[in-house]
Amino acid sequence: MFETIVITSPEVIKNEAERINLLFLAGCPKVHVRKPNADRGDIVSLLSGITPRFRNRVVLSGFHDLAELFHLGGIHLSSSEWHQMSERPSLYPGATVSASCHSIEEIDHFPFDADYLYLSPIFDSISKEGYKSQYSLESLTPILQNIKRRVYALGGVSEQNIHKLPQAGFAGAAVLGAIWSTEGMEVMKLKTLLTPHILTIGGLDPTGGAGITKDVAVAGDFGVRAYPIATAITYQNEETYLGTDWLTPEEIIKQIDAVKHSSYPQVAKIGLIENVLTLQALFTYLKSVFPYIKIVWDPILKSSTGKTFHRDPKEMQEVLCNVDVITPNLPEARLLFGEDLSLEALNRISKSYDLSILCKGGHCEGNIVSDQLVCSEGNTTFNLLRSGSSKHGTGCAHSSALSASLALGYTLEESASKAQIYVSSLMRSSDTLLSTPKVWNSSRSLFMLRDVKHMFITHPAKGNPSVLMQVELACRMGAQAVQLRMKDATDEEMIEVAYSAREICHLHGAIFTINDRVHIARQVRADGVHLGQQDTDIAEARRILGDDAIIGRTCNTPQEAVEAVKEGADYLGVGPYRFTKTKKKLAEVLGLEGYRKMLDVLHKEHLEVPIFAIGGITEEDEPEILSLGVTGIALSGDFIRKMKCDR
Ligand SMILES: Cc1ncc(COP(=O)(O)OP(=O)(O)O)c(N)n1
Ligand SMILES: Cc1ncsc1CCOP(=O)(O)O
């Protein structure tokens, strides 16, 4: 996958660690810390301020011994450094080694195996005046395609040219001037630079519930820009289909032609299409203009479209060989592939057409919705508890969510999982046949975590307000985060409450997390999960919930705290402060001294993350606890008592 690296400004700048943390939260894959004039102290203080969980995405130039101390991703060698070396420096496990080269000859004669090499200047430099491009992309392309090493473009890379680099054979790009040249705009600049494009080619549905307008909305929810290309005007509402006016292949291609200079789509999602000829004309055109494009075909085979080509094996062959991923629902899969949809049969089809198949399970019977992915990497079944009511255009939304995730660089397996969860939240979004997705950017929650002073933890409803009422009242009382803790509830009961609790929290601008149950956090798209020492381990939760999710861990000792941060916890729930009846099997009471010790150890190890004190805490205790440097208070009983008093 194409990797974009942000190189720091060469000078030390104001609030730099914070700004780098924000870049990571905004999706930056890697930051290269390069400060030619900084001293060791400057670098130590910069690295200490970078959130521990992001440090393995930092690569360091100079002071290479600090890379191991701070568990960084790797080191970068300047041209003068690597010229003195004959073999790869031996570092700690997992550390990457990269280096700067200034000519193809240097790359050809590079003395050892490096993870990637910068080649510069590819375009006229933005930050170094007079540092002009040495190459034309046209002349570099055949050379890069014959080089076995991973070469990253450096010099003058910006939003105007970055999209040309993958096609030229670069495995990544390093950006500096385009990110830092306008004071305070780095996150915005990065977002623009990283926003992928897709083409969505299909019918115009006047309800907006399906077709290309829906695709654009779904892609927008994923932070992806979609170019809508019409194949037909359809006349329909959410219940009735009245007819179709088809556009010719020439008219369709003319639309793509008009935007081909400003769009650089990684994926083309094809939906409603008149016939095989149109499909073939599109394949040929797309591959000639965007040779690297992935084609996702959502085969809408309703009789109204008049398509019967699935019955002709020769036509099938021609069509499927050109598609990367096909996303039929179960009836469509039967029409295309026949009645046998066993894994064995799907694998056979996948192999013979070199095609990935995602069978969307919305039409299956029962309580569990099962999507089946079959591809060369293996077979995966994605299960979710069925929830909400069926909607117009969910199949379309599913495939566009998949396409958007693929364009963002997720693997097919990750994309299929994200698409399933997205559709499940659409089903819950309204009581009508039209869905209204509500967007909540989870990486924003991760950022807000540091400002949470009160995290409310729900209590069983017995004698108390209902759980949903507790959520609403706690938000009104000022809780900036709510953790849904329903120890005795079944999954079905908790999911039902969780969907609404999430809505309430997000309306109030509060973070919403789930206690213990990672699979429920995934299904309802909670902002995160809280895990005790006996619950799922952090790496597994991260794998399931992804990079944006907040993962909290309960810790009772400094050793547990150090381990949790190293494993990637975003915050720690530390307690109990004093005895409480709210939790059974309470660990040893910590008192103020326990927090002091823990904060001290984390500080010494450069492992500071937000800490929430928990356990029997009342309003009167808060000033003293917060004065220790704890981020906030997690509490249940004290808020519940106040809710009952106020009623
Ligand atoms: C913020 C916060 N801290 C600690 C806990 C306790 O979690 P755990 O130890 O897993 O116990 P249960 O809450 O699951 O009974 C928490 N929930 N939140
Ligand atoms: C979940 C949990 N974990 C440690 S103490 C506790 C209960 C917190 O609730 P309260 O504020 O009522 O003591």
Ligand SMILES: [Mg+2]
């Ligand atoms: Mg737990």
